[in-house]
Amino acid sequence: MQLRKPKRDDRLEVEVERIDERGQGVGRALHESGEYRVALRRALPGERVAAQVLRRRGDRIEGRLLEVLRASEERSTPPCGHYGACGGCSLQDLAYSGQLRAKRELVELALANAGLHVPVEPVLGAASPLRYRNKMDFTFGTRRWVEVGEAEGATRDFALGLHPREQFRKVLDIERCEIQPQAFDRILATARRLALEQALPAWDLVKHEGLLRHVVLRTSVATGEILVQITTSSEAPELVQPYVAALLAAHPEITTLVQAINSRGATVAYGERELVLHGPGSIRERLAGLVYRVSAASFFQTNTAQAERLVEVVLEETAPAAHERGLDLYCGAGTLTLPLARRCAHVHGVELVEAAVADGRRNAEENGLGNVEFSAGDVLAWFESKGALECDFVVVDPPRAGLHAKVVELLARVPARRLVYVSCHIGSAARDLAALAPHGWNVTRVRPVDLFPQTPHVETVLTLERVS
Ligand SMILES: C[S@@+](CC[C@H](N)C(=O)[O-])C[C@H]1O[C@@H](n2cnc3c(N)ncnc32)[C@H](O)[C@@H]1O
Incomplete structure (x- = not known):
């Protein structure tokens, strides 16, 4: 006899294990017909909760939190009066220490799922996890x-x-x-x-x-x-x-x-x-000691204090020597390009948005940096238009979708010693790094930085070195 599977409005008890990339609690529920993976908002790792079934697809269930049966010690009162209705800041039930741990686990899981087993350092947390956006x-x-x-x-x-x-x-x-x-x-x-x-x-x-x-x-x-x-x-x-x-x-x-x-x-x-x-x-x-003119349309990191730390981490990982030349791909208005240029012989930034490139050039000039060059255009088209490239290090900071497969192939052949991948979506970064591994690029260090407290987003700096 086939047992009835959970259907809409059924009540299930869920052991919550982790937070997913949308900020939902994810865990397991035992049912007479088997074990199910349940995802639901506002449920925290370590908790046992009662959930109402909203949707089921195979053994995956989307649920709604009915009751917390065993609360996490890190459950805290959300500071925001709009929490629940507003679409942002979905981690507010979780104390900040728990948010940082959950983000580190997200990074570990994404890398492990891509076959990359490398230690992930604790997330660099913000001194001010509220009122941080500029x-x-x-x-x-x-x-x-x-x-x-x-x-x-x-x-x-x-x-x-x-x-x-x-x-x-x-x-x-x-x-x-x-x-x-x-x-x-x-x-x-x-x-x-x-x-x-x-x-x-x-x-x-x-x-x-x-x-x-x-x-x-x-x-x-x-x-x-x-x-x-x-x-x-x-x-x-x-x-x-x-x-x-x-x-x-x-x-x-x-x-x-x-x-x-x-x-x-x-x-x-x-x-x-x-x-x-x-x-x-x-x-x-x-x-990072440089002055940026930010206009209404320019891209600029939205958390100034944590962007400062991100730049420090990128500089430490890239470790440019005075005689070295580097590439900064997906460079925006030069938030990473200019600090790198202060440490080395030359940096070439490539960015799609012309207005950002114009801002980058002006920022370089106003900070007296003559060793920076910007190209406006698509990274892939730029790469394809280049013959042999000479560079000692490469920094990439692509949008959430990560790198185009052909960019990965071209990067694999760049004659650099170090590659620093700054990622705002670890799933895409893990996919790209797994594709670079057969070309001799090994991930040596993973350092997440919390640019977006109260949300499940995590920025990660991943350092790669060539083994062959
Ligand atoms: C995450 S932002 C990084 C900006 C910069 N590194 C910073 O910290 O300010 C990604 C940048 O990639 C640019 N971009 C997106 N697609 C691109 C493409 N195909 N080629 C070049 N740049 C692209 C976006 O315009 C954006 O400025």
């Missing part, structure tokens, strides 16, 4: 997320905040975000109040109409300067200028304000056109 991007919307038990009467067709979990058409009003500076909470509240007072229409994410689309806030840890970007669907100066004037009057701490115009459907904060409405259009940040 940039936030908030969305205006016409469908406000309404909380259960919320008082009647509040506006429902206007919101300024973040998308709730898996609800990309709705927007949750954010009053306080615990990972951004308090100054951002205040500016965000004023931006919302003024838009309502001046009856400016929010962008409708479904009908593609309305004016106000995004508020991007950026600040510099070193100088305290604040950049605000307001993204609108058209220029509309008769509406935008009074709005901006009132925002600046309420917040003299805003040092520059930019309007970005995006008339397209895609919900991205950067625009087709930018108008600098106040100040210089950029802020100045200091990182």
Whole structure:
């Protein structure tokens, strides 16, 4: 007789073992029909929990936490009032020490799954696991997320905040975000109040109409300067200028304000056109002893304090000698390129986004570094256009998808002694490093750095040396 398998709404008891890359607890449940892998939010390693079955595929179940039957000693009260509804920061139930351990295990597991058995060092944790972000991007919307038990009467067709979990058409009003500076909470509240007072229409994410689309806030840890970007669907100066004037009057701490115009459907904060409405259009940040000019559209690491440590780790692992030449692939605006260039003879950075390359060149010039060269373009196309390359070290810092298989093949043949892979998605990095192994590149050191406390994301610096 075939035993009935778990189905929707059944209750199961789960022994939670680890955190997965989405920040869910993952564990095992014993059922009369066999053993199942269950993933559910807000369940922590070491806990025994009761779960409601939401979906089952084979022996994998997605569940919802009903009750914690045996709590972890590291279970802690989430600091954020929006936790649960908001789509971000899914590790807030777990004490910071537990978050760091969970991230280290994520790295170990991804490497082991790719056949790479190499010790992973403890994650370099942040001194401030809250209020650490130097940039936030908030969305205006016409469908406000309404909380259960919320008082009647509040506006429902206007919101300024973040998308709730898996609800990309709705927007949750954010009053306080615990990972951004308090100054951002205040500016965000004023931006919302003024838009309502001046009856400016929010962008409708479904009908593609309305004016106000995004508020991007950026600040510099070193100088305290604040950049605000307001993204609108058209220029509309008769509406935008009074709005901006009132925002600046309420917040003299805003040092520059930019309007970005995006008339397209895609919900991205950067625009087709930018108008600098106040100040210089950029802020100045200091990182690893260098000064960077950060404009509204430039990529810049969002956790300044931890980016400083990331740069230190990359420098230690690359260990460039004064006479050496290096490559920095996927270099952005040069956050790693410039500190490397201060230590060696020459660094060549390659980056797809032209604006980032322009920022990189300007940053190199302003810091008096003449031994840096930037190329704008796709790394693969750049590699293919090159004949024999001469370099002593290579740093790669690709986006989440990792390296193109052909880039891996080309990298395998680069005549360098050291390769440092900076990864924001360890699964992709593990795949790429496993593909490099048969070419004589061995992983010798794995050093994760926590750039994103409260979230399951982990940055990892992996050092490779050529064995043959
Ligand atoms: C994780 S960021 C690294 C930036 C830089 N290393 C830093 O720390 O600021 C990845 C960069 O790769 C760039 N990129 C993405 N795809 C690329 C490609 N095919 N070729 C060159 N650069 C690319 C992105 O624009 C982005 O700046």
